[in-house]
Amino acid sequence: MQLLNIKKLKFLHCGPMSIQVNADEIIGLSGASGSGKSLFLRALADMEPHDGVILLDDLNQQDIEAHLWRQKVALLSAETSWWFDTVGEHFDEIAEDSLSALGFSKDCLQWSISRLSSGEKQRLGLLRIMQNKPEVLLLDEPTANLDKRNTQLFESFVKQYIENNSACVIWVGHDLEQLQRISPQRYEIEEGRLINVD
Amino acid sequence: MLIELSSLDLAMAGTLVVLLGALTAYMQLGISKQLYIAAARTTVQLLLVGLVLKSLFASTSLAFILLIAFIMISVAGWEILSRQKRKLKGWWGFGISTGSLFVSSFIITLLCLMTVIQADPWYSPQYAIPLLGMLLGNTMTGIALGMDRLVQNAWQQRPVIEQRLMLGQTADESISDIRREAMRAGMIPIINSMAAAGLVSLPGMMTGQILAGAAPVEAVKYQILIMFMITSGTGLGVISVLWLISKRLFDERERLCFKRLLKDTGTQYK
Numbered sequence: 001m002q003l004l005n006i007k008k009l010k011f012l013h014c015g016p017m018s019i020q021v022n023a024d025e026i027i028g029l030s031g032a033s034g035s036g037k038s039l040f041l042r043a044l045a046d047m048e049p050h051d052g053v054i055l056l057d058d059l060n061q062q063d064i065e066a067h068l069w070r071q072k073v074a075l076l077s078a079e080t081s082w083w084f085d086t087v088g089e090h091f092d093e094i095a096e097d098s099l100s101a102l103g104f105s106k107d108c109l110q111w112s113i114s115r116l117s118s119g120e121k122q123r124l125g126l127l128r129i130m131q132n133k134p135e136v137l138l139l140d141e142p143t144a145n146l147d148k149r150n151t152q153l154f155e156s157f158v159k160q161y162i163e164n165n166s167a168c169v170i171w172v173g174h175d176l177e178q179l180q181r182i183s184p185q186r187y188e189i190e191e192g193r194l195i196n197v198d
Numbered sequence: 199m200l201i202e203l204s205s206l207d208l209a210m211a212g213t214l215v216v217l218l219g220a221l222t223a224y225m226q227l228g229i230s231k232q233l234y235i236a237a238a239r240t241t242v243q244l245l246l247v248g249l250v251l252k253s254l255f256a257s258t259s260l261a262f263i264l265l266i267a268f269i270m271i272s273v274a275g276w277e278i279l280s281r282q283k284r285k286l287k288g289w290w291g292f293g294i295s296t297g298s299l300f301v302s303s304f305i306i307t308l309l310c311l312m313t314v315i316q317a318d319p320w321y322s323p324q325y326a327i328p329l330l331g332m333l334l335g336n337t338m339t340g341i342a343l344g345m346d347r348l349v350q351n352a353w354q355q356r357p358v359i360e361q362r363l364m365l366g367q368t369a370d371e372s373i374s375d376i377r378r379e380a381m382r383a384g385m386i387p388i389i390n391s392m393a394a395a396g397l398v399s400l401p402g403m404m405t406g407q408i409l410a411g412a413a414p415v416e417a418v419k420y421q422i423l424i425m426f427m428i429t430s431g432t433g434l435g436v437i438s439v440l441w442l443i444s445k446r447l448f449d450e451r452e453r454l455c456f457k458r459l460l461k462d463t464g465t466q467y468k
Contacts, residue, residue, distance in 0.1 A: 045364060046451050046453070047360065047363065047364065047453055048453070049449075049451075049453070065368075065452070066363075066451040066452040066453070067363070067366050067367060067368045067369070067452055068366070070363065070364055070365070070366045071366035074364070074365075074366070075364045076364075077360075077361070077364065079357070080361060081357040081358045081360075081361035082361075083355075083358045083361075083362070083375065128365065129364075129365060131365075132365070132366050
C-alpha cells in the first residue's frame, strides 16, 4: 500500500525528483556531502521552500497546516536541539519499554541536557519525535554517532515501529552496508537527481 | 528661585561624558562614537526646543499640534530602528515600530487628554505635547529593547526554533519562550521605575512641579497618572511589536524566514 507519493519535487538546484514509498517500507538514501540529502528531507517536512506535489495517502502537503503536516511527516535531523534543562521536560509521557528498547532507563529523564553525548541525543531525539506517532519518519544520518550495539537497537526499534504502525521511513546515511541491511530499496542523489541503485 | 547654570557648569558635566567616552574607547567597548553623537544631539535638540517651546505652547491650532505629534512619533519610530542590530527589510521595521508607537502612546495620550485631564481645549499643547513626549520616550525604550532581544535571540536560537517546528509545534509555540524573554526585557525599565519611585528616585516631572511651587499632593497625583500611562503604553507597544515581528519572522508555511532581515549592521547611529 502506497503511503508517501512525491511528484516532481524541486528545491534549490535539485530535482525534479519523483518517488513512492509504501507502508512498512524503509528507503535508504545516500549521496555525497552537499548533494542535497538533508534538503530533500527538509522539503518533505515542509521546512524548506520547494515545488512539486507531496501526498501522504491522498492528503496534499499544502492542504493542511504546516505544523500538522510535520506531526505526520517527522524529521529527525542529524543534530538535535534541546531547550529545557533536563531530558524529561522534553517529553509529555514516555513508556518505560521504549526507553529500555534504546538502552535507557527511567533515570535518564532526570539527566541534564549538557551531559548528553551526541549518540544519546540521537537516540533520545528519536524517542522525542515518536511522541507524535508520525506516519513517515525522515531520518538524517541517525546512527552516525552510535556504537555497534546502539546502532542495532536503533535499527530494530525503527523497524518495530513501522511494522506496528504501518509507517514508512526514508533513511539517509553514508554506511552502505547498513542501508543494504535495513532496506531493499536504495537510492542515491547525484547531480540533483534521484537514482535507484538496487 | 531657580539657581542659574552657567556655560561653565554645563562644560564640567560635558567633560565627564568626554572622559567616559575616552575610557570606553580605551577599553574597546565600541560605544564612544554613539555616546558622543547622542550627547551632541541632546544639547542641540534641547536648545532648539527650548527656544520654540513658548510659541509652541501658545499655539491653539489642532492641525499644527497633530503635525508636531506626527513628527514626534516618526522620529521615535526611527530611533527604535537605529537601535536594532538586525532590522527587518524594507519599510516593515519602521512601519511596525511606528505603528506600535501610534497604537500605544498616541491613543493612550488621547484617551488621557479627553477623559482624565479634560483641559480646554482638550488638545491644549502645554498638556498634550509633554504628555505624549513622556509616553513616547519610555515606550520607545521598551520597544527598542524588546524588539532587539526578540530578533537577536531568534537569530541565535535558530536551531532550537527549527527543532520545535520539526516536532510539530506551531510557529507561535516555537518562538514563545523567546518572546516571553523579549517582553521581560522591554518591561524591566518601567517596572524598575515604578518600584523605585519615591524610595530611590524622585521622578523628574513631579519634583519639577513641586520646586516650581505646585502643591506636593497634586504633583504626586500627576506623577502616578503618568507612571500608569507610561506602563500601559509601554506594555501595549511592546506586545504589539513582538506580535507583529514574530509573525513576520515566519512565512505562510511556518518556516523561519530570516531572508526578511537585513545583515547585521551593528548598532550604529544613522
